[in-house]
Amino acid sequence: MNNIIRGRVWKFxxxxxxxxxxxxxxxxxxxxxxxSALHAMEPIDPDFSKKVxxxxxxxxxxxxxxGSSRExxxxxxxxxxxxxxxxxxxxxxxxxxxxxxxxxxxYCPDLTAKVNEGDHLEIDLQKGLIQNLTTEENFTAExxxxxxxxxxxxxxxxxxxxxxxxxSNT
Numbered sequence: 001m002n003n004i005i006r007g008r009v010w011k012f013x014x015x016x017x018x019x020x021x022x023x024x025x026x027x028x029x030x031x032x033x034x035x036s037a038l039h040a041m042e043p044i045d046p047d048f049s050k051k052v053x054x055x056x057x058x059x060x061x062x063x064x065x066x067g068s069s070r071e072x073x074x075x076x077x078x079x080x081x082x083x084x085x086x087x088x089x090x091x092x093x094x095x096x097x098x099x100x101x102x103x104x105x106x107y108c109p110d111l112t113a114k115v116n117e118g119d120h121l122e123i124d125l126q127k128g129l130i131q132n133l134t135t136e137e138n139f140t141a142e143x144x145x146x147x148x149x150x151x152x153x154x155x156x157x158x159x160x161x162x163x164x165x166x167x168s169n170t
Contacts, residue, residue, distance in 0.1 A: 017067030054081035065094025102156030
């Protein structure tokens, strides 16, 4: 995993719950993560999955990923190949699910009020530095701890545990 992420901003407000990120109607339909991801954010932006590009970044307000513990919410965003999710605060289980599936999630309370949808950001995960390449403003997020950087570098918790145990996927 690259420690530097560059992408376009998709901006969302406060209290975006896991039912929005992974609508319940599509659960238990035996969809692959890629198929399920086609419905990510559908209740508030039906075309989100068609518009988002690999490396893009969600910037959200408070309590992003609140609600149920459904891992599919983080899996949907990872399957869309998002570069990262940045929010003022996260639902705790959602935050942990992001790390577990290898999707960087950063806390930056001031960012949502100071970026616009479509802006381009560059994030240094290790330093917690965020540069808005559109406006040339700089922001500081909480840096990713070394253990989380190690998990992300392995593509998520499963890869990290396999690497540490010597288990191979081949």
